[in-house]
Amino acid sequence: MRLWPRVSTLVAMALALTMAVLLMAAVLLDRPAETHGRTVVTVRLWDEQVAAAYRESFKEFSRLHPDIDVRVNVVAYASYFDSLRTDAAGGSADDIFWLSNAYFAGYADSGRLMDVAKVLGPNASAGWEQSVVDQFTRNGVLWAVPQLTDAGIAVYFNADLVDAAGVGLEQLVTMRWSPGDVDTLRPLLARLTADADGRHADEPGFDPQRVRQWGYNAANDLQGIYLNYIGSAGGKFSDGDRFAFDNPGAVAAFDYLVRLINVDHVAPPASDTNSNGDFSRNQFLQGKMALFQSGTYNLAAIAEQAQFRWGVVAMPVGPVGRVSVTNGIAAAGNSATKHPDAVRQVLAWMGSTLGNQYLGSGGAAIPAVIDAQRAYFDFWARRGVDVKPFFSVLDGPHIPAPGGPGFPAGYQALRPYFDEMFLGRADIAHTLGDAQAAANAAAER
């Protein structure tokens, strides 16, 4: 009987001990890896290839600044901006993070970013690609350090497939699309599309249900596809912070693209490409797609993984010429960081020729620091890849990339409309009108 209290007390203690052990495990899991008393600065981005380049760059940085340790944090693009927003709201965003033109305005307006001129001096932007500096300047203030520029959009082609279809290089170079008559692109793509029985899309008996080889990656892809088509048709997508794609040029562009997918069947069905941004790229990499229109952001992946001969040509000419979007990525400093001085040093490094050239020397991306860009061209020249088409297209007019603080909400609102449109189930002009209204309404909120 005198043993009673002891047993129950033991039980209670055992329970408390279990809980303590569990919680200690939690604390252990929480601890970051060894820091040895150094300051840890975290950098967040979405591109795995560029992350590898950064790691090299930061290794060098830590050699020069032994008291600062830089960690690279890769978050998948699909959830990058959603999670960045919730992290920033909760005060746990990384010290430095990548921003794109489309998404940065909200952060700038709510004071979450460091003012670059204040942090790195008013002349810091002198050595940087002007178009990117402009993209990330809002209300007269530069809010992020340009890191890379995407250059323009061009077309990768699978040389093996193109040759097998009897299509010559001169035909690729003179591709032209138009809602009306002078349209060499469509027949070309038909020649490059084949079903499981080997019939091409321009032959009778072609079975669109069993396509073995696609001609092109026409899809609901803002940067790679439709923004450029809109520009090349003389239309526009955005007007400052507002969505403005309800115009004849845009209608013509979307109409053409949607027909390529649903009438001509030279591009994969929208049900595959609407929700999967990598679908077409994977098809191309697997040798199942002849032409793949995209930017330099896929160059490294293709160079590494393509197991066929490939090349790059300029994108098709539209009714008013070749108009490409160009996009830049910049790294912003988190104004709520606990280590402002360390962050300042890392940002300075990232914006310097030395630090930025790592991105180019592995061919991962075109550095935004002008003096560092040589590394990129040299790398690809050595590999025998001609990257000129990505740049020559920028000699002409550009179409601006959209943005503004309401962009995320607006883009989310227009997606269902665009998805329907690309599935071939909606009237284009009508849909664009509705989508624009919905997007702007959502952006206002």
Next chain:
Amino acid sequence: MGYGLLAPSLFGMVTFLLLPMLVVLWLSVHRWDLLGPITYVGLDNWGSVLTDPSFATSLLVTVLFIAIVVPTQSVLGLIAAAMLAPGLPGSGFFRTLYVLPWICAPLAIGVLWRWILAPTDGAVSTLLGHRIEWLTDPHLALPVVSAVTIWTNVGYVTLFFLAGILAIPSEIHDAARTDGANAWQRFRRITLPMLRPTLFFVLVTGVISAAQVFDTVYALTGGGPQGRTDLIAHRIYAEAFGAAAVGRAAVMAAVLFVLLVGVTIVQHLYFSRRITYDVV
């Protein structure tokens, strides 16, 4: 002493269940995009949400979803229970097997079915030989999402009906048999009426859980073609964390709460008048 024992769970209940309800109401009259400050906007959110066609669509879709899922899974569960009730050898094995889908994480189940239904390289497409756009066809998307939910839940529902059937005293069946009733008549006149409490339970919990389905939508369609599978839980999430309109999301959450409470009360009133407990 009592309060001492109660303290932790009381703290938990008040902080994490009661307080959030108040916060929802408070949030519903404010505007917050997660990045900027939280500003008071009065009834603006209420106005904009209640007149928003996408919200109406979401509610409609949710109601449709519940109307498909709950009766179907209940009927299938009842049939399965009737098959298991005789207790043929191996019934225990089958009964345990059917619950497997319910044990698995709904998110993982959703991702699994996403592959199975994928038009390119999916299991179904490969078996059929041609592609069907299960998840992007506006006429197919909601039925398909419903089917996945039903597939997940049937085994779970079966257990309750089985317990209910087995709880019916065998004397009643014996008496009926001596009176000449056959199996079907006994099922209709005895089993079904005595299953009313179980049916009530299955329906109420079915409705409440169907109204909160999120993982499956997130994994399969992300809201679906034209919002056709944009169930209310998903809409709330998309509104708060996708469109960054937390105040509006709070309004939607409040509406959902009111609707669910209403449903519970209505079902309670409806059924409590018709439940028979003891027949003998």
Next chain:
Amino acid sequence: MTSFSRIVTAPVIYACLVAGALMTLAPLALGLMTSFTSANQFNTQAPLSWPNPPTLENYSGLADAGFGRALAVTALMTAVILVGQLTFSVLAAYAFARLEFPGRNALFWVYLATLMVPATVTVVPLYLMMAQAGLRNTFWALVLPFMFGSPYAVFLLREYFRGIPADLIKAARIDGANTLDVLVHIVIPASKPILVTLALITVVSQWNSFMWPLVITSGGKWEVLTVATAGLQSRYNAQWTLVMAATTVAIVPLIALFVALGRHIVRSIVVTGLK
């Protein structure tokens, strides 16, 4: 049933049961099979071809993607919530069932009322509260809302505890037992079935939890298995062999638990439901 009608309908019943079993297992089996197929084979041959040879490359790919940590986080979170929820619910239920104190009944009604609060409705306000408290993307945010007990558990346990004979407890008290003794020596042993039940329910629902972890954590540090699976699926979209490996890892631990304790789980579900 007469033995004759039993013989006639038995094959029919078995046919139905087997059909049901096939429909239940087929998707899971197919996913499992795909997870052991190499990506190369999947892309070049028909997607449903038998893995030849079966490979573990998808699973090692998962390890690279951080699934080991996700597994650890999920297990730890579940364990903490399990211990906390059971302990505090037992204490509260005992207080409601056997102790007298002012406002007891009113307070219990409040508990009952909170049963009607749907989880979906609490996500957004809890997010705000956690964000303001600076607890976003921490382990604490994952466990705090759940580890202090659940009204559901309190409700069930109270029912059970009230069924324990009062004389037993009175006798123990006369012998000099304090409350802790009563709990450990009388109440808990008498409630083993319901405790096992609640434990299983808690484990299943926390292991499979998705919306709350999705909202309150981000990045690889505190990802739970479900969130990691969803992230993998969106990142490696169309790399189905890898994705199937992820779903298998998310599913298998609970299935293993289920296979081991199936009967208990089944009984638990029914017991709680019919209350």
